[in-house]
Structure formats: C-alpha cells, structure tokens
Amino acid sequence: MKVLVVGSGGREHALCWAISASPLCDALYCAPGNAGIADVASCVPLSAEDVDGIVAWVKANGIGFVVVGPEAPLVLGLADRLKAEGVKVFGPSARAAALEGSKGFMKDLLAKYNVPTAAYGRFREVDAAHAFIRQHGAPIVVKADGLAAGKGVTVARTVEEAIAAVDEALVGGRFGDAGAEVVIEEFLDGEEVSFFALVDGETALPLASAQDHKAVGDGDTGPNTGGMGAYSPAPALTPELQERVMREIVEPTVRGMAAEGCPFTGVLFAGLMIQDTAAGKVPKTLEFNVRFGDPECQTLMMRMKSDVLAALVAAADGVLKNFDVRWHDTVSLCVVMAARGYPGDYVKNTEIRALDAAGAVEGVTVFHAGTKRAEDGRILSTGGRVLGVTATGTTVAEAQARAYEAVKRLDWPDGFCRSDIGWRAVGR
Template identity: 60%
Template sequence: MNVLLIGSGGREHALALALVKSPLLDRLFVAPGNPGTARIAHNVALDAGDFAKVIAFCREESIGLVAIGPEQPLVDGLTDALEAAGLKVFGPSQAAARLEGSKGFTKDLCAKYHIPTAAYGRFADKDRALAYVREKGAPIVVKADGLAAGKGVVVAMTPAEAEQAVESLFSGAFGAAGAAEAVVEECLDGEEASFFALCDGEKAVAFASAQDHKRVGDGDRGPNTGGMGAYSPAPVMTPEMSARVMREIVEPTVAAMKAEGCPFKGVLFAGLMIGKDGPKLIEYNTRFGDPECQVMMARLEDDLLGLLLACAEGRLPPNVRLSDKTALTVVLAARGYPGTPLKGGRIDAIDEAEKIPGVSVIHAGTKMEGGQLVANGGRVLNVVALADSVAQAQALAYRGVDAIRFPDGFCRRDIGWRAIGR
C-alpha cells in the first residue's frame, strides 16, 4: 500500500526508515519531510493544517494509511477529517488527543478513574492559582494547560519562583497554551522514564521504554530543551515495573477514554516518575517522542507498518518484538539552542559516521541549500547507535558524532550517564 507520513523532524525520519522495511509498503510519501526522508521516500509539500488538500492528495495517490507524527495536527483534528473522508489513520481523534492537548483534562481523568498521578489544582483564574501556590509552598510545578512546544512547564524551587511562573503564564508567556488555564501540581520525587504503548481503541500493548536528557548541558545542567539525547530501554523500567505501569496507568487510561466516548487509537507516551510508592503519571503525549522514537525504532524487530495498521483497524497483536540490545542517540544541536539557534551552518561527512557498524544518522533540522546540507533548526541531527550495552552504544554514538563535520554544532558528551552509573 501507499503510506503518507506527516511531519518533518527526526521522529519522522526514524519512522520512515522503519516503514520502508515493510513488505506491505509500495510507496512512502512524507509531508513535508526533510533531506533525510528525501533519500528513502517521496517528500511532498503539503501543509498538514490544510485538511482539504491532505485529503485530496490521499485520494490522488491512493493512500492506504496516514501516519501522523507531530502533536499539533492531532490536537487540531486532522485524524477526524481524514477518517470522515474514509481514510485509515494512525493517530488519535481530536477528542482523544486532549490527553496531550490539555493537561487539565488528563489530570481530571486521572482523578476520576484513580490513575496514580501528582496532587494538583486546575485554575482559570490567576488569583486562585496564586492562593493555591501560597497554600502548598515549594517545590511545586506550574504548567500551561495546552500545547507549548515543551516550554510550558516550570519546576519552581521557591514560592517566589512559583508565583512568578503563574504571573508569566497568565500574562501570555506561553501564548494561548497557558493564557486561559494553569495546572499547579505536587513536585514528585524519583527517577523519570518514558513508556510507550500502542492502542487500538479497545486494548493496549506495551511498546518500549526510554530515558531522555532534557537539560542542555552535561550533568543535567542548564535550561530545558526538547531533548539532547535518549536511550532505550530504560533500566528503571524492569519487566515488573513495565507490567505495573500497564496495569495501573496505561490500561485504566484506555478503558477510561472508551468510557468517556473518545476511544484512544495510536501511541500513548506516558511520562512517568518512578518513586518509592511506585509509578506515577507526570503527563501524557499522544505521539512518539523525539528523540525517544529514534532509539525505539532502532530496536524494533517487528513490521512497523503492520503495527500501525493494526492500531488503526482495531486488531493489535499481543506483543511487539524488540531487540534486547540498547540503542542510544546523541543530539547534535545548533549553537544558540535552546535559545535562538544559528541556522545555515554547513554539515559534512555524515556518510563517514554511517560507515561505522551500528551507527545511523537521523536528520532532525536540516535542509539543502545550493547542493550543500546545512542546519535549519535547533536540534539538527541525531546520531543513533545500537550495541550490546549502554556503554558500548554510547561509545559508538560519540564515534559517529566525532566523524561529522559541523563547526556550528554542539552536543552533550554524557548521554547515558545515569544508566552507565548503575
């Protein structure tokens, strides 16, 4: 069949690399794609926000499945428009995508269905939010309710910091994401992990675990980013802990969404805190993470297209086959990130990195300019390595990083440090 993949980042390049291995695939289109996807698929200049044009393209090219990578089209209702036109889609409906699009919705769902999460308050009024902060004290977490491109969360270590976060949020610092509503919640202790499950509206199947590195600098210092690297599996997510997360968090959520009249189809990405009392949900995303997707796809031994179709058609298999090896990715970012990244920096010798056995290079923020590959975003490349241990994967990935010539780029040099420290 022909498949249309929506998106342009590292996540979509990683998904495309997995999809082209499928015996079910005829042609893969990526909209809009990037120079990495252009090497293995057909990039098309489609705006995911123009539903009518996406539907027309799908009809012209006999698309059998649309896979939606980023969160914004899901929250905007692209799945609903495509399904109304008779197309199969991997990705939740607009109502189900509220699990990511509204933190308040998710917290209320957790409270109603007894899904373990941090204690919280939900506020449309600034003064009431400030009063709650003063009552609870610090540390405390202040979140914009809606999508804020990963920037709508402040972990406040002092009451003054928390009050400033509330003031900023309601004054529009996070745009429309926070101006209307805030979620203020307990600061959880423990070890963070990401856990992914595939869902078909009725049931869920565990996919994989990963751990991300959000801070820009070594030793988890500096401002938060979209992610500077990741590895999979996460050692803290033992088979027992994974089973517990499925039983206590994921499966109750899938049942709750069905009961609420908005069954969830797609991938459920649970951001977790593993503490002394067990796992608690920090937040949900309703798509594959970035850069977590890059390491999970490196471990996938099943047919990705077959799995995505099974989600769309309500017939998930009982399990997913993954390599026992560890995958690790290092993000090469452009100087200035996570502030204003320097664009246009020349990138050479990617082929040298890819000659290293076990190493692949994913394009995240690149473009071709006059026949030359250049940086075109904050997170520019993901260097992925697959090996028998975290330490071996780390060493391989940094060999790949050091083979690439990108003078305007930088990376963390300690991706995987927590797992290696174990």
C-alpha cells in the first residue's frame, strides 16, 4: 500500500524508519517531513495542520493508509475527514482526541469510570480557582485545559505560584483559547513513567513502557522541555505493575470512551505516576496523550521486532484481538540534541556535521526532529529539539554508552544535550 505519515519530528522519523522496512509498504510519503525523513520517505510540502490540503493530496495520490503523528491534526479532525473519504487512518476521531485536547474532558472521564488519578477541579472563574488553591494548599498543579504546545502545566510549590499560573491563563490569556479553562489538581509524588497501548475501539494491546526526561538540565534541573531523552523499557514499571495498569487504567478508559459514544482508535499514551504507599506501589494516571511520545517513540521503534505497519493497520481495522507484538530483548535509549538556548529563544539554521560518523556507532540510529537540507546539501537545524541520538544495548548502561559515543562524534557546536539520560535505570 501507499502510506502517508503526517508530521515532521523525531517521532515521525522513527515511524517512517520503521514503516519503510515493512513488506506491506509500496511507497512512503511524509508531510511535511524533515531532512532525515527524506532518506526513507518522499517529503510532501504540506503543514501537518493543513487538514484540507492533506485530504486533497491523499485523494489525488491514491494513498491507502495515513498515520497521523502529532496531536494537533487529530484534535482538528483529520482522521474524521480521511475516514469520510474512505481512507484508512491510524489515529482517533476529534471527539476521541479530546482525551489529550481537553484535560477537563479526560479528568471527568476518569472520575466517571473510576480510573485512578489525582483529585481535581475545573475552573473558568478566577475567584473560584483561587479559593480552591487556598483550600488545598501547595504543592499543587495548574494545567491549561487545551493544547498549549507542552507549556500549559505549572507544578506550583507555593500557593502564590499557583495563583499566578491561574491568573496568567484566565486573566492574561497566555494560552489563548487553550487556557480559557484550567484544571487544578492534587500534586502526585513518585516516579513518572510512560506506557503505550494500541487500541482498536474495543481491544487494547499493550506495547511497552518508557521513561522520559523533561527537565533541560542534568539531575532533572531547570525548566521543563518537550523531552530531552528517554529509554525503554522503564524498570519502574514491573510486569506486575504493567498488568495492573492495563486492568485498572487502560482497559476501563477504552470501555469508557466506547460507552461515551467516541470509541478510541490509535495509540493510547498513558503518563503515569508510580506512588509508594503502605499497600505497595500504586499506578495513577497523570495524563493521556493520543499519539506516540517524542522521544519515547524513537526508543519503541528501535525495540519493536514485529512489522509496525501491520500493527497500525490491525488497530485501524479493529482486529487487535487476533494480533500480537514481539520485541527485541534489548534496551534502547535516546539522547536529544537541542539548539543552544532551548527551551527559550534558540539559534536556528546552524550546520550539523558528522551525522554519518555518529550513525556508524554500533546499535545507533540518529533520528531528525528539527532539520532541513540546504540547497548546497548541508544539514541545518530548524527547531528547538533537533536530533534524537538513539542506541540499543543489552543493558541501559550499554545503550547509554553507545548513544553518548555517537553524540561525541557529532560536529555541531550550537547543539547541547543532557549528559545523564537513563540515570535512574543505571542507578538501579
């Protein structure tokens, strides 16, 4: 079949890299893609959020299957539009994408179907939000309801910080419509992990766990980012805890979405907090995303032994009940190279050299997240997070050593990375 992947980040490069190896794929395209994706797919100059343009191009070019990478086009209804045209698509409807597109919708669904999560309140009025914060005290978490490009969450250590976050959203309009409502919730302490499952509307098929590193600096210091690295699997999510996550979190959510008339199809990404309690370790739901994580997807694709395209088609076709996914018995670890200044104002259009040398390290693939090829052939940075240097190994330590050896071989003076990706797992 002819396949289109929508998006331009490291997640989409990893998906294209894996899909390109499938015998089911006759031709692979990516809209808009990047310099690395261009090595495995034909790039189409359409924005990921250009729903009309993508639908028209898919129809004109006889595309048989579309894989939507980012959340924004899903919330805009790209999957609905494609299905209406008879095109098979991997990704949820706009209503089902509200699991990520509206934190209030997600929290209400979890409360209704008894899925463990933090206590919360939803607010559009400033005074009511302030009163809730003063009543519950700090630490407390303030979230913009809608999509805010990863910048809508404040973990407030003081009441004053929480009130300021509410005022920024509801009074200052920092997040526009996405911040017209805020969700304020209990702060959960513990170890954060990511878990992924394929869903076909009824059946949820567990994939794998990963652990992301959000803070920009070593030792989890500095401001939060879109993710500075990840590794998979996450030792914190034991097989016993994974079974519990499926039973208590993923499966009730899938049943609840179907009962609400918006069955979920695609990949369900559960952000979890593993809490230590007197009764042992307990998983709670921090958030749901309706797409693969970035950089978690890079680590998952490196470990997947099964044909990823067959798995995505099975989810779209509603036949996951009869499907199984196999994994390589390895660990994978991704180190994100970001542009100097990120997550604030960062430098752009700087040249990246020695990519081939980095990719020559055993077990390493360098995924592109924010690059373009100049007319003279040079690879230039275009984003904040630019490369995902991803390695496999028999242990986290081996994968980590290989990834950082590849980072050393890169010639990009304007890039930087954390030096401790995987520190929790190595410490174990």
